Amino acid sequence: MDxxxxxxxELVHRALGSPLKRGELGVMLASAGVGKTxxxxxxALEQLLHGLPVLHVCINDVPEKIKLWYLEFLNNIAACRPGxxxxxxxxxxxxxxxxxxxxHQTFSTDKLEQSLRNLREQTKFNPSLVVLDGIxxxxxxxSTIESLRDFAQRNELSIWMSARIxxxxxxxxxxxxxxxxxxxDDLFDAIFLLETVLEAVQLKVLKHADAYQPKYPVIFxxxxxxxxxxxxxxx
Amino acid sequence: xxxxLEKIRNIGISAHIDSGxxxxxxxxxxxxxxxxxxxxVKGRDGVGATMDFMELEKERGITIQSAATYCTWKxxxxxxxxxxxxxxxxxxxxxxxxxxxGAILVLCAVGGVQSQSVTVDRQMxxxxxxxxxxxxxxxxxxxxxxxxVRQLREKLNxxxxxxxxxxxxxxxxxxxxxxxxxxxxxxEGEHGEQILExxxxxxxxxxxxxxxxxxxxxxxxxxxELTEGILxxxxxxxxxxDAVRKGTLSLRLIPVLLGSAYKNKGVQRLLDAICSYLPSPxxxxxxxxxxxxxxxxxxxxxDEGLPLVMLAFKLEVSRYGQLTYVRIYQGILQKGSNIANMxxxxxxxxxxxxxxxxxxxxxxxxxxxxxxxxxFGIECSSGDAFTDGRxxxxxxxxxxxxxxxxxxxxxxxxxxxMNVSKALMRFTKEDPxxxxxxxxETGETIICGMGELHLDVYVERMRREYQxxxxxxxPMVAYRETITRRADxxxxxxxxxxxxxxxxxxxxxxxxxxxxxxxxxNKITGGAIPTEFIPSxxxxxxxxxxxxxxxxxxxxxxxxxxxxxxxxxxxxxDLAFQHAAIGAFREAYSRAWPILLEPLMRVVVETxxxxxxxxxxxxxxxxxxxxxxxxxxxFTSIEAEVPLSEMFGYSTVLRSATQGKAEFTMEFARYxxxxxxxxxQVIRDQSVN
Numbered sequence: 001m002d003x004x005x006x007x008x009x010e011l012v013h014r015a016l017g018s019p020l021k022r023g024e025l026g027v028m029l030a031s032a033g034v035g036k037t038x039x040x041x042x043x044a045l046e047q048l049l050h051g052l053p054v055l056h057v058c059i060n061d062v063p064e065k066i067k068l069w070y071l072e073f074l075n076n077i078a079a080c081r082p083g084x085x086x087x088x089x090x091x092x093x094x095x096x097x098x099x100x101x102x103x104h105q106t107f108s109t110d111k112l113e114q115s116l117r118n119l120r121e122q123t124k125f126n127p128s129l130v131v132l133d134g135i136x137x138x139x140x141x142x143s144t145i146e147s148l149r150d151f152a153q154r155n156e157l158s159i160w161m162s163a164r165i166x167x168x169x170x171x172x173x174x175x176x177x178x179x180x181x182x183x184x185d186d187l188f189d190a191i192f193l194l195e196t197v198l199e200a201v202q203l204k205v206l207k208h209a210d211a212y213q214p215k216y217p218v219i220f221x222x223x224x225x226x227x228x229x230x231x232x233x234x235x
Numbered sequence: 236x237x238x239x240l241e242k243i244r245n246i247g248i249s250a251h252i253d254s255g256x257x258x259x260x261x262x263x264x265x266x267x268x269x270x271x272x273x274x275x276v277k278g279r280d281g282v283g284a285t286m287d288f289m290e291l292e293k294e295r296g297i298t299i300q301s302a303a304t305y306c307t308w309k310x311x312x313x314x315x316x317x318x319x320x321x322x323x324x325x326x327x328x329x330x331x332x333x334x335x336x337g338a339i340l341v342l343c344a345v346g347g348v349q350s351q352s353v354t355v356d357r358q359m360x361x362x363x364x365x366x367x368x369x370x371x372x373x374x375x376x377x378x379x380x381x382x383x384v385r386q387l388r389e390k391l392n393x394x395x396x397x398x399x400x401x402x403x404x405x406x407x408x409x410x411x412x413x414x415x416x417x418x419x420x421x422x423e424g425e426h427g428e429q430i431l432e433x434x435x436x437x438x439x440x441x442x443x444x445x446x447x448x449x450x451x452x453x454x455x456x457x458x459x460e461l462t463e464g465i466l467x468x469x470x471x472x473x474x475x476x477d478a479v480r481k482g483t484l485s486l487r488l489i490p491v492l493l494g495s496a497y498k499n500k501g502v503q504r505l506l507d508a509i510c511s512y513l514p515s516p517x518x519x520x521x522x523x524x525x526x527x528x529x530x531x532x533x534x535x536x537x538d539e540g541l542p543l544v545m546l547a548f549k550l551e552v553s554r555y556g557q558l559t560y561v562r563i564y565q566g567i568l569q570k571g572s573n574i575a576n577m578x579x580x581x582x583x584x585x586x587x588x589x590x591x592x593x594x595x596x597x598x599x600x601x602x603x604x605x606x607x608x609x610x611f612g613i614e615c616s617s618g619d620a621f622t623d624g625r626x627x628x629x630x631x632x633x634x635x636x637x638x639x640x641x642x643x644x645x646x647x648x649x650x651x652x653m654n655v656s657k658a659l660m661r662f663t664k665e666d667p668x669x670x671x672x673x674x675x676e677t678g679e680t681i682i683c684g685m686g687e688l689h690l691d692v693y694v695e696r697m698r699r700e701y702q703x704x705x706x707x708x709x710p711m712v713a714y715r716e717t718i719t720r721r722a723d724x725x726x727x728x729x730x731x732x733x734x735x736x737x738x739x740x741x742x743x744x745x746x747x748x749x750x751x752x753x754x755x756x757n758k759i760t761g762g763a764i765p766t767e768f769i770p771s772x773x774x775x776x777x778x779x780x781x782x783x784x785x786x787x788x789x790x791x792x793x794x795x796x797x798x799x800x801x802x803x804x805x806x807x808x809d810l811a812f813q814h815a816a817i818g819a820f821r822e823a824y825s826r827a828w829p830i831l832l833e834p835l836m837r838v839v840v841e842t843x844x845x846x847x848x849x850x851x852x853x854x855x856x857x858x859x860x861x862x863x864x865x866x867x868x869x870f871t872s873i874e875a876e877v878p879l880s881e882m883f884g885y886s887t888v889l890r891s892a893t894q895g896k897a898e899f900t901m902e903f904a905r906y907x908x909x910x911x912x913x914x915x916q917v918i919r920d921q922s923v924n
Binding site for chain 1: 385389749848851860861864874
């Protein structure tokens with residue numbers, strides 16, 4: 001496997017980087033504990049390391065935990081790149097990252113928009129990506145996702161969300177999209193599925209742009225670092 | 236002895252300011268018969284609570300100095316350290332935590348887990364102190380202990396488990412329902428001294444059953460016997476106590492109790508829990524460093540036959556002289572015996588050994604491992620270790636932060652001048668984060684500390700305790716200089732002005748040291764500089780660090796390597812090489828691209844959510860980098876890193892921006908580069924001064 005070939009880099013970028021254009025919505029589906037938060041943090045980091053501001057919203061989780069994820073991944077990056085220091089990486093990303101937590105069911109799209117307005121007006125922070133982690137999709141209606149899509153379009157930013165799938169619910173629509181996004185898949189521009197396969201975490205693209213089950217290769221991520229482990233079926 | 240140690244509890248009470256910890260301590264002392272009347276903290280009766288014995292604390296209604304006090308509950312001996320609640324005094328909290336075996340985290344049932352509680356909790360985690368939580372003020376309007384437990388889980392990431400539920404809340408709060416005994420306890424009598432045990436009222440039965448099931452589920456993780464007991468439906472109180480104790484000691488469980496200290500509810504049950512669940516000195520493993528074995532770690536044992544090892548953790552001036560609080564870790568301390576200070580090597584004789592009860596004392600003849608007592612007539616500084624001379628152990632060094640703010644003080648008259656020096660000598664011994672020095676250039680006395688309030692309190696103490704009136708200048712930020720690139724030097728110091736000459740040449744380079752310290756590396760080969768002159772070079776370089784030529788501030792984070800030099804058989808001397816090093820450093824420093832660093836503070840503002848935008852604005856105007864916001868019901872917590880120089884007067888700004896509804900805490904985070912335009916201004920101001 002030659003990970004230097006342009007097609008692979010492009011694929012990794014599409015899958016883990018920024019497959020969304022401004023105004024678009026993406027969702028990362030996985031069962032509990034597989035690594036939704038870790039993957040979303042990787043997506044955010046990729047943007048941050050490219051100098052793009054990210055708003056990381058965590059629902060029912062405290063910012064401290066999210067900061068630990070970033071620290072862990074930055075440590076991994078620093079460890080495998082000689083000459084790159086953790087402090088330097090932190091210094092680079094921290095001014096571009098903002099973590100916003102909503103605890104105890106206090107989240108709503110209106111509140112998010114108000115908080116973003118405050119941030120823009122008071123601190124000139126203007127994110128190009130919003131990571132929205134922890135929304136309870138079992139209780140999320142179509143109109144909530146529509147409102148988030150409108151929010152993304154109005155504010156010219158992309159949103160990556162996480163959604164938990166349940167092992168005991170096997171509902172999947174005719175386009176191959178499982179519950180809980182089986183009735184709202186038309187609102188998403190990218191739908192990824194994370195699954196544990198043997199010793200790795202497998203990332204499958206279920207939808208990208210208008211294409212369902214596109215012929216992208218499957219990516220395997222390291223279960224601890226969530227860094228690229230293997231790409232299967234490279235063209 | 237073993238039996239005696241099992242019944243000792245050395246505990247601290249720490250919490251957010253105004254969560255009622257001093258009132259709680261006062262009630263504990265009342266129920267343990269150490270005091271016979273109850274006074275309010277804010278001193279409506281003009282007496283004030285017993286633990287707040289310093290006049291200033293009485294006036295401000297806050298605890299600044301921690302006082303140790305001793306009491307007994309049932310057949311247990313309990314030493315309590317009351318700890319300060321403001322972040323500016325965290326060294327006090329940290330010192331107290333160092334000698335404690337367990338702690339009570341007091342939380343307000345209305346305010347919940349506030350920013351200060353987070354800071355204090357982080358310190359407890361650092362010192363691995365097992366703790367109980369006591370949710371106080373359940374009688375207040377808006378009290379919601381269930382929400383506070385949720386916050387303990389979410390904000391502090393604790394496995395917090397309720398052992399009680401309230402018997403009524405707000406004005407109906409009259410006691411607690413114990414989920415272990417499944418009984419209701421009401422506290423009656425003038426000071427709640429009568430505990431009435433009864434069956435759980437019908438309306439509380441359902442929630443009590445539900446919470447008991449949650450409790451059993453959570454604590455069964457720590458005891459297989461309890462898990463079996465649950466499965467076989469034979470859960471006993473002993474099994475529960477045992478599981479809670481195991482969980483608490485392993486730091487994986489925080490048992491939560493409830494009440495209202497002010498209204499005398501629930502305090503006796505808390506005392507029972509302290510004795511049942513918090514560790515005895517036997518449960519704690521203390522490590523010392525053996526000076527005779529290159530600071531190898533040694534585990535101390537509570538055996539009284541072993542050599543004495545104790546730590547002085549607090550100094551106070553009393554009417555009768557210096558009072559030194561010590562914690563004994565090993566051996567026995569006897570009146571009239573000799574002890575040796577491990578730092579100074581000085582020996583002294585133990586005069587009086589005192590058990591302290593706030594500002595009242597009880598003389599004792601012996602104190603044993605596990606005890607916290609006070610001594611008279613011992614000359615030492617806070618943090619010094621003592622032994623009986625048979626071993627040379629020191630306790631592991633404590634983390635002492637560097638001061639970040641300074642203030643020039645000027646005594647108003649001659650009498651004040653004398654008293655100021657006495658006061659400063661005392662304060663610097665008592666508090667390692669408080670420093671003072673005489674500025675050689677301006678002749679002013681400078682005091683340094685951890686924040687505005689920290690220094691304010693000491694200035695106030697000078698006035699009150701030492702009758703020293705002083706005027707103060709504007710607070711000054713502790714800026715630092717550092718370098719950003721390597722620069723070579725090759726400097727020859729040559730002087731021939733009659734008499735013996737001076738000659739020394741040093742060559743090498745300066746480079747940044749990312750860990751922030753000064754480091755000297757000698758790479759001289761072939762005797763280019765003779766070994767006896769190497770320390771002189773080091774001394775010369777260190778002399779340059781005191782004041783940088785870039786902006787006049789101390790220099791940090793520099794590594795100096797010398798790799799060549801020359802010597803003259805007659806004219807080279809220590810002094811010549813010191814001068815050569817000074818010249819070399821000056822020559823290279825300006826080429827090493829020096830920059831200015833400033834202290835960056837981690838600021839956490841707790842505000843009603845509607846003021847979020849305003850607060851973001853105030854922090855941003857102060858060059859703050861906002862890191863996160865957490866919305867939690869009606870309140871939002873905003874975390875930012877803000878330069879200290881921008882934080883002066885922020886409390887006033889915050890009060891007026893939020894009608895006094897928001898509050899903030901601030902602690903030193905790290906040093907950071909000052910932006911160029913601001914650095915230029917600082918340098919201009921510095922040159923004017």
